Amino acid sequence: MHGGMKDERGECAGEIWACSYTDKGVRDLNEDSCGAFTIPYPGGRLFLLAVADGLGGHPAGEVASGLAISALRSAVSLAVEPLSVMDPVSLRKVLASGFSHANREVIRHAETSPGCAGMGTTMVAAIMNQEGEGVVGNVGDSRAYLVGDGIRRITKDHSRVQEMVDQGLISWEEAGSHPLRHIVTRILGRPKDTPDLCPFHLGGDLLVLCSDGLLDGISEQELHSIALRHPLPHVCRILVENARGRSRDNITVVAAGRR
Numbered sequence: 001m002h003g004g005m006k007d008e009r010g011e012c013a014g015e016i017w018a019c020s021y022t023d024k025g026v027r028d029l030n031e032d033s034c035g036a037f038t039i040p041y042p043g044g045r046l047f048l049l050a051v052a053d054g055l056g057g058h059p060a061g062e063v064a065s066g067l068a069i070s071a072l073r074s075a076v077s078l079a080v081e082p083l084s085v086m087d088p089v090s091l092r093k094v095l096a097s098g099f100s101h102a103n104r105e106v107i108r109h110a111e112t113s114p115g116c117a118g119m120g121t122t123m124v125a126a127i128m129n130q131e132g133e134g135v136v137g138n139v140g141d142s143r144a145y146l147v148g149d150g151i152r153r154i155t156k157d158h159s160r161v162q163e164m165v166d167q168g169l170i171s172w173e174e175a176g177s178h179p180l181r182h183i184v185t186r187i188l189g190r191p192k193d194t195p196d197l198c199p200f201h202l203g204g205d206l207l208v209l210c211s212d213g214l215l216d217g218i219s220e221q222e223l224h225s226i227a228l229r230h231p232l233p234h235v236c237r238i239l240v241e242n243a244r245g246r247s248r249d250n251i252t253v254v255a256a257g258r259r
Contacts, residue, residue, distance in 0.1 A: 016047050016128065016202070018256040021236035025213060025244055025251050031061035032211045032252040033069045039127075041080035046091075048076055049254045050125035051142050053211040055187065056249075060113075064121035067109055068102045068188050072125055075101035088199050091135045095127045099137050099195045103188045110189060120189025124155060124209050128256070132202030137195035140184040141212045148205035151224040154198050158186035182212070206232070206257040210239075213251035217243025232257050 024030035031054035039046040052068045054061025075098040083090060102123065110119045122140025136144045138155040141162075146152045156162065160183040161175040175181060186193040200207070206227050214223070223239065230238050236253040243251050 015258050016130065016132065016256055017232050017258070018047065018049060018254065019233055019236045020252075020254040021240045022252040023240050023244060023250070025247050025249055027250055029062060030250045031056060031065055032213070032250040033062070033065035034209075034252045034254050035069045035073060036254050036256065037073055039073075039077055039080060041083055041086060043084040043086060044130055046076075046080060046086060047128045047256060048073060048125065049207070049209055049256055050123060051209045051211055051252050051254055052121045052123040052188075053140065053142050053213075053250070053252070054121045055119070055184075055189075056182075058118055058120060060116040060119040061121065063109070063113075063116060064106050064119040064189060065123075067105055068121050068123050071102040071105040072098040072123070076127065086129045088133055088135065091127050091129065091133065092197055092199070095125065095135050095137050096195070096197060098125065098127075099123070099139070099188075103191070103193065106189045107191060118189075120187040122184060122211070123188055123195075126200075126207060126209060126256075128202060128207075132258070133199075134202060134207075135197055135199050137197045139186040139188055139193055139195045143210055143212070143215070145208045145210075145220075145223065146200060146202075146205045147208055147224055147227045148203070151220055153220070154200055156196065157184075158196075159184050176215075202257065204258060206235070206255055208239075209254045211250060211252040213247045213249030214239060214243050214253055216249050217245070217247030217251065227255070
């Protein structure tokens, strides 16, 4: 889903529920896309969640983000067709193949479609089985969090300011207002850019995927507090509404949990 309209959706796979919400915020165009999908396979059902943020200042950001989500879904659906068991190793391979296909499709479209040369997008995606075992992948600065008693950022940004933090040049607090904070170092749209992959266990926590526009408007502490106070079907919308007054970007959230 993408575009200028706000959108709230809920879906259930087994006992795992998901919701999503996107808003163009102060921008004229929403270049974010997102999705929460149930993926059947011979051994049961999987849940696939994704957020993509088309690169602002580049051509066709909304095309790149929407294409990345649809290509990821198609590749994952095809990859799981012959599989009867989806353990963490299989989940990792399937998600990696989905990212590879999405990257190829963005590159192909950029090379063959008028007005799309140079387009690109970030993407964060998670795939889970019905037991809540999953893998998160990311390129760029869209993020994944596990929210429960505390808040844990699963992903690490591929960005200039993250590199500067790692090198000890600036603090994490300074990174949030640094003039280079929107410069990403990996995207879908370049052949050599690959995702980082990280396993997770959902348990009783809430999995939150978001574009960087969310954290431009609220802090991680606010994310944690809001997520704990509100029921899952509405938490994405409430997070976006709280961020909208301060964020200077499109804002998109997808969340999944057992409540």
